[in-house]
Amino acid sequence: MNDLAGTRQVNPRWRTLAVALAVLSAVFLVVGGLAWQRVYGRASTQERVALAHGLALHAAELRDTDFVTARKLGMAAVGIHDDEQTRAGLVDTMVEMYGRALSPLTQEASREVTVSGDGRVALSKDDGEANVWDLKPWADPKVIEKPDRIPTLKGHGRSFVNTTALSFDGRTALTGDDDNTATVWDLTDLAEPVRLATMAAGRTTKYTNGVKKVALSRDGGTAVIVNHDGVMTVWDLADRSRPKRLSKTRSNTVPIRDFALSADGRTAVTVDDHNEAAVWDLTTTERPVKGASLDLSQSATRMAMSANGHVVLIGRAGRIEVWNLDDRSHPVRYTTLDVSFDKLYGTYDMSLTPDEKRLLLAGPGGSGALWDLSTPSRPARLATLNGHMREVESVALRADGCLALMAGSSGVSFWDLADLDEIVADPKLVSCGRHDERISEAEWARYAGGVDWSEYRSEDSDSVSVCLIDWWS
Incomplete structure (x- = not known):
């Protein structure tokens, strides 16, 4: 127990x-x-x-x-x-895929492309002349038989065309020639461009490469010509057949690399071979005033300016500097874009939409890089446009950013970007909705x-x- x-x-x-x-x-x-x-x-x-x-x-x-x-x-x-x-x-x-759905304008090598703000007209420049394009049939997928190239804009006399510009409505074109003259063209009838007048670019004896850049204000009423010597001339085109020279200014003492003009024609920026980027006040067109210089740390290649003249982008090796010009006497560097991973170790060209929200870059990698600048302090890469060429030398964006053109060794191609925002927001959803x-x-x-x-x-x-x-x- x-x-x-x-x-x-x-x-x-x-x-x-x-x-x-x-x-x-x-x-x-x-x-x-x-x-x-x-x-x-x-x-x-x-x-x-x-x-x-x-x-x-x-x-x-x-x-x-x-x-x-x-x-x-x-x-x-x-x-x-x-x-x-x-x-x-x-x-x-x-x-x-959507870019390739549009046929190339030409497969001949082109060194420059320009598009009107409304996207109706484009100019492509090869070695010596500019070709005029009516983009409507090219952008319309319903038009099967695309038209051949229409008339060309040739240089003054025996000269060759170096550079081009278009007014926003595409009715006025400028060509800058290697004999240091610029020609005004009427493109009202795209089938028959009319040479209206020739303007002297203020040639000096130091350099003989002729006109470097031409630019038009949005309304086509003001033209600016900059030659390789650094001479800048401003013209009144109120009567396009009789341009009136308003001023002639020695902008730089060394060759000019690039030039940009605001839509109202009151602000300009020049970049020279000594890496100086200078801001110009053209409010009084008879007396342009050279303002502040942008402090560039490296060699600048190309640049672009917003329509209001308040933002300018300077391209250099692998980087894009974004500057604010609200106070033209005290420019402020907003931010810097690292574009080296886009193979843009040297920026050949850039295009900025008037609202400053979309930027297209071109470089030696044979493609273009599209960026969103809606928030300048936080730029975002949107997409790559494969140009299917060894080098893309020039790019252009329609004012709304929905059409892009790229020119280079394999000609000129253009891209339908109307659905880009939707694709970037949710690419899988968009693709599954279609395929x-x-x-x-x-x-x-x-x-x-x-x-x-x-x-x-x-x-x-x-x-x-x-x-x-x-x-x-």
Whole structure:
């Protein structure tokens, strides 16, 4: 009886210990399971990221040769892992697709392209003359037979055209020639351009390369000519057939690299070979006043100015400086864009929309880089426009930013950017709304790097639906 009683007294303690051990074991199992799950989860996430980036890379490689597959792989990459890299890749593929839907204006090498603000007229310059284009039939996909090139604007006498400019409405054109003259053209009838007048650019004897840049105010009433010597002449074009020279100013003592004029013709900026960027007040056109200089740390290549003259962009090696000219006597550097990853180690040209929100850059990489400057302190890269040429020498944007032109070694091409904002906001949603794409087992085996596809498709399907890939994975 005593032994039985003793046993009964000990058992509760053993039970308590056993329960405690069981609880501890359970805790260890749970903790261990959670730790394993976290490790497994990390591995799974890493696998998805690697797969998505691999598909995005294959998509980029296929853009020039197989758009459909490039689009499918890009959509799948975003569905598997939506990050900046996969999203940017799909945006570039879609933008390029819609750009290529428009035929090139010409496949002859072009060194400069200009477009009117309304997008009705474009000028492309080759070695010696400027070609006039009516863009309406080219931008209309319903027009199957695109027109041949229409008349050219030739230099004065035996001279060659160096540079061009267009008024906002496309009815007035300027050509700057290598004999140091500029010609005013009436483009009211695009089929028959009319030479109205010739203006002297104030030639000196130091350099003999003629006119470097010409510019027109938005209304076409003011013209500015800058020659390689640094002589700037301002002209009144109220009567286009009888231009009146308002002033002649020695803007620089060394050759000019670039020149920009505000839409109202009251603010200008010059950049010379000594890396000086000078701001000019042309409010009194008879007496231009040289104001402050921008403090450039490196050699400047090209620049662009906003329509109101309050923002100017200076391009140099791999960087774009954004300057605020609200106070022309005290320019302030807003920010700097690093464009080196766009292969723009030297910026050949740039175009800025009048509202300062969209910027197109061109450089030696054979493509253009499109940027969003809506918030100047936080510029954002939007897309790459592949020019399919060795070098893009000149770019132009329509005033609303919905049409882009690029000129270079392979001619002039243009891009429909009307849906760009929608595409950038959600490229997969836009693409799925237009295309129902599927990746076959053979394609998955070829591009997915050996990853099991069962996680990314429905069990009863023999292919992967790229628009539903995030549902099944």
